[in-house]
Amino acid sequence: NRKPTVASLSEPFFARTWWPCKDHPTDKADSVDIYVTIGYDLVVASNGSLVSIIDNGDGTKTTHWHESYPIATYLVSLAIADYYVYSDTLKYQGHTMPIDFFHYGAPSEGIRANNALVREMLTTFSDIFGIYPFIREKYGHAQFNFGGGMEHQTCTSLGSFNEWVMAHELAHQWWGDMVTCGSWHEIWLNEGFASYCEAIWSEHKSGSAAYHGEMNSFEASWDTSGARDVLYVSDTTSVNKIFDWREYRKGAWVLHMLRYTVGDSAFFRILREYGSAPRQYGTALTADLQQIAEQQTGRNLGAFFHQWIYEGGRPNYEYAFFPEVTDTGVVTYLFLNQVQQGYKPFQTDVDVRFFFPETTITVRLADTLIAQNFILRFADVPDSCVIDPDNWILNGARRVEYGYRIVNDPLPDAFVNKPYRQQLLAAGSKAPYTWSAADVSLPIGLSVSADGLLSGTPLYPGIYSIFLRVSDSDQPTHDLSILVPLTVRLIHGDIDDQPQITLGDLLYLLRYLYKDGPAPVDLLQADLNCDGEVNLVDVVVLLNYLYQQGPAPCMTTDYSSSRRG
Ligand SMILES: [Zn+2]
Structure with missing residues (x-):
């Protein structure tokens, strides 16, 4: 007109x-x-x-x-x-x-x-x-x-x-x-929230599947390459750089992931609090949202906000699983590796759904490392598993065949002052494997060579958890990290530090008790009935064992009073 x-x-x-x-x-x-x-x-x-x-x-x-x-x-x-x-x-x-x-x-x-x-x-x-x-x-x-x-x-x-x-x-x-982003650097607080509400509207109208459908349609609809994937807008001089699809879609995903991470009730409490004074009719920054989320949950969410707002990328999982039927039931090993290039490991919970002939079981795992191994116990052998089946976390996931495991777990017991020699073995990937162990986790006197020989003479009894790391020969290599328990036992009765329990031990004990002879290196060695004392009773136990086919000296792993490596 x-x-x-x-x-x-x-x-x-x-x-x-x-x-x-x-x-x-x-x-x-x-x-x-x-x-x-x-x-x-x-x-x-x-x-x-x-x-x-x-x-x-x-x-x-x-x-x-x-x-x-x-x-x-x-x-x-x-x-x-x-x-x-x-x-x-x-x-x-x-x-x-x-x-x-x-x-x-x-x-x-x-x-x-x-x-x-x-x-x-x-x-x-x-x-x-x-x-x-x-x-x-x-x-x-x-x-x-x-x-x-x-x-x-x-x-x-x-x-x-x-x-x-x-x-x-x-x-x-x-x-x-009502709550305005306090800086154009953080436009996601406007656009991510509003985009997320599109999914909230879908959820209200049509339920959970519609909500997830909306979120799934957002995923990967922004440029995920390098700096283009970082939600925090570093250059706010250009309108196009501020209003990138990333701010809408990835921004919405941050809220989606926060909801998964903290649970529904905390999530909606967080939103209400975020919309309250002094932010109501004012402004807010990401730091405000983080502080509120931490207050409402009592959790440290620093890693969550840092990795999703100020860093790019997403965890790219490669996973493998091995169910094993053992004497004590089914043990399922899940190896979850983050193989994304150029980004630090993401710290996030992630659901893993295991499929059985008759049912499924979903477990939530806290994944924080480049290579993380989980040991799960189910009543049955799972046929398969899926990482993040409901798509709650930005990630890529691929099942791989390289998954491997350390075969000698648990290791045979070691004994104080006795040479120990155990070849560590891995199975399931390309040999040779390269081994190392965190020194602080090893019993003093033991070491691990690069080809996996765990050897030496342990000095102190105890129950140790050796932090082993092993790499295969694939290109690039795949790294497994695992804690392997090792018990170093003291041989009660082996008092003179000569091999075997002999008359020499009996004489050593008698001299110590009655002739002011030297004490054993570890008094526990002379406590043959594990009653915490060294006295005539121990002499009797040793005599009976050596000459009367009496029971062997006690064995204990309660070394709380003993020195530790
Ligand atoms: Zn908008």
Whole structure:
């Protein structure tokens, strides 16, 4: 009809181009009055509540909108056209609020149907996040000539009337408008949240499968290469660098992963708290969200936020599993390796689902290392397993055949002051294997050679856990790390440190007890009945053992009073 349209689009830093302001998201105005004088017979849509439309008597009229809530500069908006206007009404917790729709002409049935969903969206998000932040005013959307939408406070501008765009822009009223990202570096706090709410809307409408479907559709829809995958925006001078799809889709995934990590009830508590003062009608940073999440859960979530916000990449799992039937039941070894190049190991819980002929069992494992081995006990032998079956964590996962395990676990016992020699063996991958052990975990006197010979003479009894690391000969190599228990026993009765228990030991003991002879290296050696004392009873036990076919001296692994390596 040849009438003009006018619309503003100021995010992130273009409000300054059409009205004087300190144009930074942290500098919210406590309220805004917008007066528009035009000569055409046009409708002006803007923020807040309509105060008046005054005919100036000179062929112009002045429309006055008043926004009574704090508002960031980029959310101040004008949308002017020969709008077709109609309204819906929200009744919520005693409030009655208009929902206004401004269209270029009468909307189609399809658009009307989507508009009719806005009331339910308002109710849904209010139930979950707290009451619609601008309940004293209105919500509405006004058609404009840009694509997509822009979440102008109380008056979204829309170029497409897709249901999920509507949900997204409405959700911004909480996340973006009520709580505004305090820096464009952290735009994900706006866009990731609003995108995540598209999935929340799907979940409300159609249930969990729809929620996951939405999240799955987001996955990998951003550039995951290198720095392009880091959510924190390092260069905020360019609009395109700020509004990268990554901020929307990966941002939504951070919330998805947080929900998995902390559980539903804590997650929604966190969102409510995040939307509370002093952030409500103010601004927030990622650090605020982390602090709230840690307060609400009592957990340290530093690794979570660091790896997903400030680092790129994702865990790329290679896994293998070996069920073994043993005397004590089925033991299933799961080897979970992170093989992503250029990124540190991710620390995350991850679900693993095991499939049995009749059933499935899902276990949640805390995966924190490049190479991590899990030993699981099930009643039956699993046929297969899947990593992260419900897609809660950004990851790649591939089952591999290289998975291997250390064969001699547990190791045969060692004895104090007796030479020990055990060839470590691995199976399941390409030989030769290269071995090492963390020195602090080895009994003093034992060492591990690169070809896997565990040898030496242990000096002190105890129950040790040797931290072994083994690499295969694949290219690149695959590393396994595992704790292997080793018990170093003391031979009670072997008092003189000569091999075997003999008359020499008896004489040594008698001299010690009755002739001021030297003490055994370890007094426990002379405690043949393990009663904690060395006395005549031990002499009798030794005599009976040597000459009367009496029982062997006691064996114990309770070396708590003894020295440790
Ligand atoms: Zn958005």
